[in-house]
Amino acid sequence: MSTPLRTLLVDDEPLARSLVRELLADFPDLTVAGECANGTEALGALQTGAYDVVFLDVQMPDLDGVQVLQRLQAAGQPLPLVVFVTAYDQYAVAAFGLHAVDFLLKPLDPDRFAECVGRVQQQAAQRGGPALSTELAALLRAWPGPAGPAPTPPAAYQDRFVVKQPERQFFVPAADVFYLEATGSGALLHTAGAAHPVRTPLGQLAERLDPAHFLRIHRSVVINTDHIAEFRAWAHGEYLFRMANGQHVTSSRSYNEAIQQFLKRFA
Incomplete structure (x- = not known):
């Protein structure tokens, strides 16, 4: 890949952003071009259209990651390649795996992270433009807003x-x-x-x-x-x-x- 992919890190935890930045250091095809500590900052950054990839935390105190994408979509703003990051696999992670480039569960596993970067690189190579996938569009339409229903509780853990x-x-x-x-x-x-x-x-x-x-x-x-x-x-x-x-x-x-x-x- 001739030009590195400009990457935005979005997470309200500084340690989480630091870890993603550290892991990305092994992949020169992706360069960290910006960081945001909440959904409002992420919305402003992504509205500039300056980023090719975003590692986007799902759970944030103001706007969650999906709500950020919903607002961009409503404004007709092209979206970058999206990797969801979450500590809570009960929050529709199976759907994220279908509708985003990939998802990562916290704590981040280096091998799993490398696999994710490979998917990002493959999608970037195949992507002819900033078109929003139909699957991701469906997810954004279905995702509840702040007053929507609570996520489905997780299945019982193994005892x-x-x-x-x-x-x-x-x-x-x-x-x-x-x-x-x-x-x-x-x-x-x-x-x-x-x-x-x-x-x-x-x-x-x-x-x-x-x-x-x-x-x-x-x-x-x-x-x-x-x-x-x-x-x-x-x-x-x-x-x-x-x-x-x-x-x-x-x-x-x-x-x-x-x-x-x-x-x-x-x-």
């Missing part, structure tokens, strides 16, 4: 796992799992006295677990926050967690935003 062994199968309650660790073929459920293998990939398991109790701190590790005994800052901006079963797990800097959001509960 137990099935562990299959040659001679038997049994349940492990999610509350008994201290942390989950990715393996080549699935994941390990670490409990007080054992590590149980399951065949489901860690990423799929993480999406099914209640974020009020489980926190992804590394691409390969999800911890049960109810079983944290202590934690401390570690090397290179990481954190070291000691779990109640005596085992230690280390975070990745890519998940610092999620960890900071978790720690804010106790500030």
Whole structure:
């Protein structure tokens, strides 16, 4: 791609914008040309038509991300390529995956982010102009305004796992799992006295677990926050967690935003 895609970052959390900026540093085809801290700022920036791509937070205190796009569409303003970013997969994320270039769930996973950038690059190469896709237009028409109905509540989170062994199968309650660790073929459920293998990939398991109790701190590790005994800052901006079963797990800097959001509960 000869000319870098001018990219706008929109999120009311400075740490979230910082992480997207850091991840984009590995992709010279996308250059960060602007940042906005709320929907009103984003609306003004996008009205200039100066951006090719926007990483757009869904939940913001004034205008949410979809409402920003609705107003641009109503004004006949061409839209850039849209990547929705959200911490709440219950807010129609499945629809976002169909109607935007892509969506990203917080905390951002570097591998998933790279996949998203690939889709943006492909769409940019194929796009002949700033036309709004019919699917995204349908989403903007259907999205409720500030006084609209509340989003559909999420499905129940997984509260137990099935562990299959040659001679038997049994349940492990999610509350008994201290942390989950990715393996080549699935994941390990670490409990007080054992590590149980399951065949489901860690990423799929993480999406099914209640974020009020489980926190992804590394691409390969999800911890049960109810079983944290202590934690401390570690090397290179990481954190070291000691779990109640005596085992230690280390975070990745890519998940610092999620960890900071978790720690804010106790500030």
